Amino acid sequence: MNNILVTDQVTKRYGKNIALNKVSLEIPENTIYGLLGPNGAGKTTLIRIINQITYPDSGTVLFNGAPLSQKHIHQIGYMPEERGLYKNMKVGEQALYLAQLKGLSRKDAHTKLKFWFEKLGIGDWWGKKIQELSKGMAQKIQFIVTVLHEPKLLIFDEPFSGFDPINANIIKDEILQLKKNGTSIIFSTHRMESVAELCDHIALIHESEKILDGRLSDIKRTFKNNIFELAVEVQEPKQFLAELKSNFTVLTTRYDEREQQLFFAVQLISKDSKTLLHYVSTRANICSFVERIPSTNEIFIRTIQNKQRSK
């Protein structure tokens, strides 16, 4: 698979502070790539480098195999975290202006805008000023001007912050549709759970360094540590637990008296879940049996802890 974007040893300093330290990423074509990390980790700096708003002190960036240059600006769409529109300008005029800055001709921009306005059901906003619109409405416009010039690579910094749930869902669907049509997408966020489900690939950035990257499913697999969560129906939980504990490492327990259900988690030594399932099934009715998949948050915290331990 082709990489739409590759960064190699990208380093950026602001005075004495280092914002990015030798960050190397490979962003495959036609995927959703999550750039995750806490505030101040360096995500926005990296995105600004990709958008050529700022330039790396060292390291290279390749776009579609070629060194990143001004001509690529038209192939990138960017919705920054700090986003907004001219308040005094009419919606249509403003969208036309921004589209023309992205290299579209006035005529093309007009046709495409009409299409998107119809699609999102906002055709009658053309002559309104941004200050007359609600925040949610303005964000739809914001999204349209980001994707209008049909970029190959779309970058969303904190994509759903400020969107209400309904609009967030509309935008999410549109983004998935764009991916289906071949667009590559980068999500950058510190709220990892908000986009983790959408991402194919992720990279974790912490204190200016990339600490982990890869396919999300691969990462989750490597971070699984054989913990299984069960819910069973038992009348005598104490006796059941006592017996269980003599055979397995039990992590957490909770008993729901009304439902007479016992919830517990078991740590296994290997991936062998058959023994556990067999043991439990002979003693109680099983309501649920799942392997605990680590959340992105958990992966992140554990990666940082491992890193600090290894130092």
Add this chain to the structure above:
Amino acid sequence: MNKLPLIIKREYLAKVRNKSFIVMTFLSPILIVGIALLISYLTQLNNSEKKVIAVLNDSSYFSDDFVTSSETTFVMFKNMTLDEAKVATKNLDHYGLLYIPNDTTLQLISENAYFYSKESPGALTLRGVENIFENQVRKQKLLNFGISPSNFEEINSTYQIKLSTFDGEENVLGIGEIKAIIGGAFGYLIMMYIVIYGGFVMRSVIEEKPSRIVEIIISSVKPFELMMGKIIGTSLAGITQFAIWIGASAILFLIFMLIFDLDTSVFIDGGLGEVMEQGTDLSLDQKNVLQLYTKEIFDIPWFLLISFFLVYFILGYFIYSSIYAAIGASVDNETDTQQFIFPIILPLMLAMYVGFFSVLSNPHGPIAVGFSLFPLTSPIVMMMRLPGGIGDGGVAYWQLFLSIIILLLTFMSIVWLAAKIYRVGILMYGKKPTYKDLFKWLKY
């Protein structure tokens, strides 16, 4: 693709469609003309009100000297004590009372004379009274030397030397002042333009920060292009406004003149009017003098002057407005700009003061030369020197070229520095930067 024209167009339209801009554009000429007319009306009104001064003369002098003039009427009190005269003056609501006591000599009389009034009298009125004393004392003294009043009138004349250039062209007095006024007007125009539209550039940059649009735009264009687009767009809007102001003011002025039939001389009193009066004092043929002035004004190298005005205006304006843009980029709101604005205004003010106090009196002295080379003041100061011509008797060629070269170099480096600050500043939110921060940004 070059996107600068797009940005310029947007900035221009955003500015000229702005409501307050439109209001200012069309209201200002009305205000300016209105105020000018009001002043002229009030001046006429003020002058038409004559001051009445009561005179109680106990001495044997001054019997014929208090002649009622266009501004002052003298009323002679007789057979009264000073106190009675004071009461009478107050009751009659006269402007004041001049008391001349009796004494042995005129010298003693003048020393003991008093002017009583409700409030301290106007300088002009007082000067008129004092002149009467001065004349009388002088006459008396001359009389003591054996010179009769008629002889005194004869020697009491003014003299003014005739001027000519080496080429034999007759020169007129005051043309230096006229040239200085023309130069001053150009300089003033540059300063006003910088202060007004530089401020506009700054505000237009600041406006993009709360709306958070700037990052979207600079992901499409270079920050430098955006900054230049803003500066050029705003200045074009400024030129439009200026043109409307000048045109509308002229038209309105003419209309009002015709309607109210007002006297225009009030407006040029300080300048041409005075010079012309001096001209008539030369006892030359008035027509001849006027012709000389017209000739001199035509002789001013207008083409050169306007060409250099454009050079200095454009370079000067770009230097200052890019500094304004950099300031706008570094702050979040206008109140934070104060600390940075003062250092900009300072050289402009300095240039104006140096221009009016030093260049007018000695257009080619060391201070004038120095400030016309220093790039932050040269656009204004050089414009004040230039009406005197270039080369012999005017601005030396080397000074002119050196000044333009320095200005050009400064222009390039300031725009470069400002663009660096701008590039970093527009992406900084919520921080009030210090000079130290700005210096650090230069290295990013």
